Amino acid sequence: MADRIIFACMLVLAGVYFWATAQIPSLDLGDPLGPKAFPQLLGVGLLISAGMLLAEMIKKHKAAPQPQAVETADPAQRPHYWVVVAVAGWTALYVLVFEPLGYVLATIIYLLALTAFFNRGRWLMNVLTCVLFSAGSYYAFSELLGVTLARGILPF
């Protein structure tokens, strides 16, 4: 099933890439190939890999005609996609407020929520780590390495 989706994605991507390549304006000045030739080659390469995947899928289908319906029956192996979706969503929020709030505040809030959930119950340890890490790394970067991370609304 996953392979079919990958196969479809490959075809869509190849189509989009060919289309985008065609949009590159070309001014042929002494360069016999121009900026489009190599991308076109890559588009063809993508189609070839799609063909290879199709061949692999057909071979697998012949080898094991009946689909394994019970493959994720083991509860220890079952994926918990919503955990990943939630963490990714929370990280997206972090990126959104990174510059407006500033590195230190955004990072403290981001880390506090994650540690409160994944390292439950150990409040003191979590709060100390989050605050010390955020403030310490900000200080180390701005003072010692001269790299200013986003300052945001804090005055320092």
Place this chain on the structure above:
Amino acid sequence: MDTFTHILNGFTVAMQPINLWYTFVGVLMGTIIGVLPGIGPSAGIALLIPITYGMDPTSALIMLAGIYYGAKYGGSTTAILIRTPGEAASVMTSIDGYEMARKGRAGAALAVSAIGSFIAGTIGVIGLTLFALPLTSMALKFGPAEYFTLMLFAMTAVSTLTGNSPAKGVFATILGLMIATIGIDLQSGQARFTMGVAEFQDGVGFVVVVVGLFAMAEVFRGLEDLYRGTAPEAMKITGKLWLTREEWKRSIGPIWRGGIIGFVIGVLPGAGGTIASIMSYTTEKRISKHPEEFGKGAIEGVAGPESANNSDTAGALVPLLTLGVPGGGATAVMLGAFIMYGVQPGPLLFQNRPDLVWGLINSMYVGNVMLVILNLPLIGLFVRLLYIPSGILYPLIVAISAIGAYAINGSVVDLWLILLFGVVGYVFDKVDIPVAPLVLALVLGGIMEQSFRQAMTISGGDLKIFYGSTITVTLLVMSAISVLLPIIIPRLKAMRDKGDGS
């Protein structure tokens, strides 16, 4: 005689106090990265590149190389104590190493990994010293067409040898090359595939891609495991941190063989440390007088693979330094680092900057000595890292990745990119698409297109230039073989099995 002077001179570079310090920092961080789950050598090197910006290139590269080979030492610790390879190449160690720990011989398992790593790591550096020059003199004859076919060979080998499906490996490679085409085309000045985002005009930085694909994706996987409750517990170190005479006698052979296997596999593109350690393991099992002990705590099963995956790193630096073409994911990140410091590895580097090349190579002798000290008497300190709760460690890795990505350009776009590539890396892992080929292709993509177009300009647009010389033809044939091997080998096996059965 000239070369000999250069090599000796390299030792004076490596022994300068500042470079000794950076060697130490590198191998120390490498050990920590190796012990900790979550950040592997590729992401570790990538995260440090922005921080080391502005440093002297020789010192910076010495440090980054230290992380690369140091991580292999640390990886075995996690494999032995929690049965999870801290680094992919330690996967074989987690079989017999963990069994030894369960039998109360964790100390011996850790000791043999450190000693084996040291001996084999040194064998690898000696090999690197000996093989570097013959290869550079050959590489000096390379033109754009030769380079193009060489990169083609490296990519086909990596894409068909990593992972289970050659098709998915090729897909990952093409995807990496496509990402590399984003940005302003250097020859025509034309913007390509920037999608209207101003930040994309300089291209998508490989640092954010590597950090996303390796570090962020690992955070997603780790937090998922944690939630599911399958995260492993660490064992205590038991037994003396040394070998009995009997154990020593059983280990020395596997260490030597592993060291040589690892170096040879390392030089070849594609295979890498994991395959080297698997090959060493199967070799030891085949020639052992008591193969039934393997999988139940045979010390040979730790000594061989650990040695192999350490000499592999030195072997993998051979094509990177002499040809400028890496053969795997981590060395591709190293190449990216070289380029960011304005240093182009390859045969000319040996002529123009012998101090840098030999300083780097010779620092590895020193680094291996430091590593054996860090990983034997001081191993207890690093084991404590395993007791950091994962629920704190993984969130911190995100924050560290964010710092690293933001520090490059001070742009939020790079933060979005690490998140995007983190999700991509997580999904790719679930559907079995390897990410190492993508990274290799991304780093090599620009140079590859460049040499393709230069070759075509030389030939006036005639493709014949790609099969016009012995070198290009050989490389093309080797590329074809690496594509066909995964198809042919199962067939041959099936035929042989049929022959046996009848």
